[in-house]
Amino acid sequence: MRRKVTLKQIAKELDVSISTVSKSLRDSSEISEDTRQKVQAFAKLYNYKPNNIALSLKNRKSKTICIIIPEIIHHFFATVISGVEHVANENGYNVIVCLSDESFDKEVINMEMLANGSIDGFIMSLSKETQQKRDFHHITEVISQGMPVVMFDRITNDILCDKVIIDDNLAAFNATQFLIDKGFKKIALLTTVDYVSVGKLRTEGYIKALKTNDLKVDENLIVKIEDTDNFEDQIENLILNNDLDAIFAVNEIFAVTAIKVATRLGKSVPNDVSVIGFTDGIISKYSSPSITTVSQNGVKMGEKAARMLLEKLEIEEEDYEEQYKTEVIETELVERESTK
Amino acid sequence: MRRKVTLKQIAKELDVSISTVSKSLRDSSEISEDTRQKVQAFAKLYNYKPNNIALSLKNRKSKTICIIIPEIIHHFFATVISGVEHVANENGYNVIVCLSDESFDKEVINMEMLANGSIDGFIMSLSKETQQKRDFHHITEVISQGMPVVMFDRITNDILCDKVIIDDNLAAFNATQFLIDKGFKKIALLTTVDYVSVGKLRTEGYIKALKTNDLKVDENLIVKIEDTDNFEDQIENLILNNDLDAIFAVNEIFAVTAIKVATRLGKSVPNDVSVIGFTDGIISKYSSPSITTVSQNGVKMGEKAARMLLEKLEIEEEDYEEQYKTEVIETELVERESTK
DNA sequence: TATGTCACCGAAAACGTTTTCGTGTTGAAA
DNA sequence: TTTCAACACGAAAACGTTTTCGGTGACATA
Numbered sequence: 001m002r003r004k005v006t007l008k009q010i011a012k013e014l015d016v017s018i019s020t021v022s023k024s025l026r027d028s029s030e031i032s033e034d035t036r037q038k039v040q041a042f043a044k045l046y047n048y049k050p051n052n053i054a055l056s057l058k059n060r061k062s063k064t065i066c067i068i069i070p071e072i073i074h075h076f077f078a079t080v081i082s083g084v085e086h087v088a089n090e091n092g093y094n095v096i097v098c099l100s101d102e103s104f105d106k107e108v109i110n111m112e113m114l115a116n117g118s119i120d121g122f123i124m125s126l127s128k129e130t131q132q133k134r135d136f137h138h139i140t141e142v143i144s145q146g147m148p149v150v151m152f153d154r155i156t157n158d159i160l161c162d163k164v165i166i167d168d169n170l171a172a173f174n175a176t177q178f179l180i181d182k183g184f185k186k187i188a189l190l191t192t193v194d195y196v197s198v199g200k201l202r203t204e205g206y207i208k209a210l211k212t213n214d215l216k217v218d219e220n221l222i223v224k225i226e227d228t229d230n231f232e233d234q235i236e237n238l239i240l241n242n243d244l245d246a247i248f249a250v251n252e253i254f255a256v257t258a259i260k261v262a263t264r265l266g267k268s269v270p271n272d273v274s275v276i277g278f279t280d281g282i283i284s285k286y287s288s289p290s291i292t293t294v295s296q297n298g299v300k301m302g303e304k305a306a307r308m309l310l311e312k313l314e315i316e317e318e319d320y321e322e323q324y325k326t327e328v329i330e331t332e333l334v335e336r337e338s339t340k
Numbered sequence: 341m342r343r344k345v346t347l348k349q350i351a352k353e354l355d356v357s358i359s360t361v362s363k364s365l366r367d368s369s370e371i372s373e374d375t376r377q378k379v380q381a382f383a384k385l386y387n388y389k390p391n392n393i394a395l396s397l398k399n400r401k402s403k404t405i406c407i408i409i410p411e412i413i414h415h416f417f418a419t420v421i422s423g424v425e426h427v428a429n430e431n432g433y434n435v436i437v438c439l440s441d442e443s444f445d446k447e448v449i450n451m452e453m454l455a456n457g458s459i460d461g462f463i464m465s466l467s468k469e470t471q472q473k474r475d476f477h478h479i480t481e482v483i484s485q486g487m488p489v490v491m492f493d494r495i496t497n498d499i500l501c502d503k504v505i506i507d508d509n510l511a512a513f514n515a516t517q518f519l520i521d522k523g524f525k526k527i528a529l530l531t532t533v534d535y536v537s538v539g540k541l542r543t544e545g546y547i548k549a550l551k552t553n554d555l556k557v558d559e560n561l562i563v564k565i566e567d568t569d570n571f572e573d574q575i576e577n578l579i580l581n582n583d584l585d586a587i588f589a590v591n592e593i594f595a596v597t598a599i600k601v602a603t604r605l606g607k608s609v610p611n612d613v614s615v616i617g618f619t620d621g622i623i624s625k626y627s628s629p630s631i632t633t634v635s636q637n638g639v640k641m642g643e644k645a646a647r648m649l650l651e652k653l654e655i656e657e658e659d660y661e662e663q664y665k666t667e668v669i670e671t672e673l674v675e676r677e678s679t680k
Numbered sequence: 681t682a683t684g685t686c687a688c689c690g691a692a693a694a695c696g697t698t699t700t701c702g703t704g705t706t707g708a709a710a
Numbered sequence: 711t712t713t714c715a716a717c718a719c720g721a722a723a724a725c726g727t728t729t730t731c732g733g734t735g736a737c738a739t740a
Contacts, residue, residue, distance in 0.1 A: 004456065004485055006726060017690045022728060032688060047481075053396045053457040054726035057695045062393060064436070064458075072422050075622075078413045085412070085439050089446075094454065096404070097437040099425050106429075114434065116344065117393040117696085118404075141387075145344055256626045263628065282415075283626050286596045288603065346696060357720045362698060372718060394696035397725045457726085684739080691732080702721080710713075 005046040014042060056117070065309060066096040066114050068107060068124040070154070075252075075281035076298045077125070080152065083302020084123055091310055093120075104129040108138040115141075121148040121309045123302075126156060132195040134158065148312035150305045154197050162312070163326040164305045166296045168198045171331040172205025173212075175248055175276050175294050178333060180213050182340075184245035184274065188221040188238055190254040202250045202278065218242075225254065235261045239273075246274040246339075252283040255291050259338060270340040280334055289337030301329050345386040354382060396457070405649060406436040406454050408447060408464040410494070415592075415621035416638045417465070420492065423642020424463055431650055433460075444469040448478045455481075461488040461649045463642075466496060472535040474498065488652035490645045494537055502652070503666040504645045506636045508538045511671040512545025513552075515588055515616050515634050518673060520553050522680070524585035524614060528561040528578055530594040542590045542618065558582075565594065575601045579613075586614040586679075592623040595631050599678060610680040620674055629677035641669050 011018045016035065024031045024039035025048070031039075056062040067084050069077045081097060088095050096119060100107040107127050114122075122142065130136070136159050143149050143161060152164040179187050189206045192199030203222070210217050223238050225231045235258055238244070247262075249255035255277030259269045267273050269289055277284055280295035304327050351358045356375065364371045364379035365388070371379075396402040407424050409417045421437060428435050436459060440447040447467050454462075462482065470476070476499050483489050483501060492504040519527050529546045532539030543562070550557050563578050565571045575598055578584070587602075589595035595617030599609045607613050609629055617624055620635035644667050 007728095008726075018727085019690060019692090019729080020688090023689090026728085030688065035688085049452070049456045050728095051397075051457040051726050052454075053393060053402060054695090055728085056393045057391075057397050057697095057725090058727050058729095060695070072412075072425070073415065073418045073622075075413065075415070078418050081437065082412050082439065085437065089438075089450075094436050094438070094458070096434050097421065097425065098429075098434070099422065110429075112389070114392075116389045117391040118434070253626070260626075260628060282623055286593070286600075286623050286627060288600060288628050347698095348696075358697085359699080359721075360719060363719090366698085370718065375718080390698095391696050394725090395698085397695090397727095398697050398699095400725065682740085684737100686737080687735095689732105689734085691730105693730085694728090696725105698724090700721105700723085703719085704717105705719100706715100706717080708713100708715090710711100 004051070005043075005048050006051065007048075010039065010042055010046070010048065014039060060117075061120050061313070062118060063092055064094045064096060064119045065121050065123060065306070065313075066098055066110075066119045068098045068100055068110055068122060070100050070102045070125060070127045072097065072099055075283075076153075076279050076296065079298030080125075080302035080305070083299040083304075084306040085302075087303050087306035087310070093310065100127040100130075102128045104133055104135065111138045111142060115145065115147060120313050121150070123150045123152065123305045123309055125152050126154040126197070128196055131156065131197055148309055150309045150312075152301050152305045156197065160322075160324055162305075162308045162324050164301050164308065164329060165326065166301070166329050166331050168201035169205040169208070171278070171294045171296070172202035172248070172250070173209045174205075174331075174333060175278070176206045176209035177213070179246045179248065179274060179276060179339070180209060180215065182246075182274065185215060186218075186221065186243060186245045187215075188223065188242065188244050188247045190223050190225060190235065190238075190247060190249040190258060192250060193224050193226050199250055206248055228253065232257060232261055236265065239265055239267065244273055246276070248276050250278045252277050252279050252281050252291070252293070255293065255338070256283050256287050259287065259289070259291070270338050274339040276339055284334070284336070287338075292336045292339040293334050295332045295334045297329060297332075304329060344391070345383075345388050346391065347388075350379065350382055350386070350388065354379060400457075401460050401653070402458060403432055404434045404436060404459045405461050405463065405646070405653075406438055406450075406459045408438045408440055408450055408462060410440050410442045410465060410467045412437065412439055415623075416493075416619050416636070419638030420465075420642035420645070423639040423644075424646040425642075427643045427646035427650070433650065440467040440470075442468045444473055444475065451478045451482060455485065455487060460653050461490070463490045463492065463645045463649055465492050466494040466537070468536055471496065471537055488649055490649045490652075492641050492645045496537065500662075500664055502645075502648045502664050504641050504648065504669060505666065506641070506669050506671050508541035509545040509548070511618070511634045511636070512542035512588070512590070513549045514545075514671075514673060515618070516546045516549035517553070519586045519588065519614060519616060519679070520549060520555065522586075522614065525555060526558075526561065526583060526585045527555075528563065528582065528584050528587045530563050530565060530575065530578075530587060530589040530598060532590060533564050533566050539590055546588055568593070572597060572601055576605065579605055579607065584613055586616070588616050590618045592617050592619050592621050592631070592633070595633065595678070596623050596627050599627065599629070599631070610678050614679040616679055624674075624676070627678075632676045632679040633674050635672045635674045637669060637672075644669060 007018050007021045011021045024036040098110040150162040155163050191203045194200045247258050277291045277293040284291035284293045347358050347361045351361045364376040438450040490502040495503050531543045534540045587598050617631045617633035624631035624633045
């Protein structure tokens, strides 16, 4: 087990100074051809690689960014990470992944832990708890220290920073309109509680579509699901007590569960009830029937967020001007078997 | 935008030495009650936090580990990350996630990039290409430098290090035996090409089960899928040309696709054909019919791998002895609707 | 011979910590 | 008054780099 070799060791071995070694390896013109070759040969032999930590300390940048997400097992977030990772890697950055587990405290701890030199910037999507508490001091804190933050998907308007979102409102509107165009009149909505920003926006889009088409908004058809572990009963009641045409669900799980419950209750999807979901994940693709859904391209969001962050990181301090953008990623309606 | 405050700045401001500040903050008994309180108050006011990079350099450890996986959008790998992340976080470690995209080169680049002080150890699952090339020099390299490596799931016996696996052979045997016990005789296998270690082992388990029960192994019933993007035809041929009882698939995608193709061909699952999968992901759970599957607990694997790595990291250099363990995580057969 | 110009190299600072060791001051004991 | 311990603090090294600045010797020019 031989430890990594350092400049100092090479210098000692070759009986030159550390500076000479460093310069030789960086092909400085100050060094004679002779010594340069000697040093480079030696370095190669011992497989010298500069110590990243030392470089980080010296340069005051770590070439590492952090992405904080509520859950990694959600396919959407996994795709976002994938996008972030690729852009970061292409530009010589590493990615630290932190999971908040939808907890405010974990989000705070993670940020504080890393905001001390370990990383150069954050990409994040808020935890449910944070959205509920509306406490963003940990984020304003790091921003005020000059660390760039890019928020995506679950964002807040209370914070000034770069953002990457989809137009949740419009996407929901379009999805609902799609159902209306098919001639459906009694369209139910499976959504989240209001403090989840995207859930709220999608609910608004749904309502807007109904109103635009002079359809009455029936509160009985709007089911707000809080407990994501056990909500089949809610859906069952919805279906039993209303004579539904169609269901619009704000995520994949809600959609696939709706299909399952409907099928169990003897309703055929899409013949009796059409179902449309949100997020084009593996469930929508592989479910039977496969699910018509609003595709929000996570990879693209991740790539965009990463690019925005790196851009901020690469500009010189002096030129820094606080100007924040909000990028909207296009959504797309993927038509599959669950609608007719 | 106020930059982070350093010991030096505090020292200057309070007109004491850097050492005094450092000691005060660490509650050293060398410092008088008076100055200590003064320093601590000032530090709190300015929200002082020690610079992690400087600490890393000093301590020669970064309190960061890296997990390298082939793909993050595979649910199984996401769950492993989740397990790793939690254990790491509990112990004050951060996790850098690297994706090899099944590419040998990316795997090598990632490892070389991080093995220079940035991280304290690796957790990894081999890329397909690496398994195919059987070139592991990048891994032996970092191990020989004294950096601990824990491999999981896709491992190789050519490398000596800690490993976390499931008994793929046994799990496949049990799954096949489960089908045999139900009375099925013509059991097909949907598997990967042989160089994927887990695919090969699962194939062996399947064959072993057949032989143990004196069933003949029909090569026509074994479909090795290379192109994971387009293999429906292969399955269709399998079903059309053979009078199958049951299908054992070595992953979720193969299983759900088999069900889809069978259904399309007019075969009912599970009434005409029973299907059993591998990996208890969201597909198996939400597909209709839901899929009976071998559950390999990714979270547990991740946790175990992280614990093994941290254990190696926490022991003192002197006590270090090269002794490697291979931990086997229990699998479980989750019975659902796709078998009868 | 004195001066200047290169080519080549080394010392040292800097990044932000922690820790060892040394030093000056105080008060009490001899 | 001297001695010694205890106390409180500072200087400096160390982690591994990069870079600025200065210095030395050789050689050419005046």
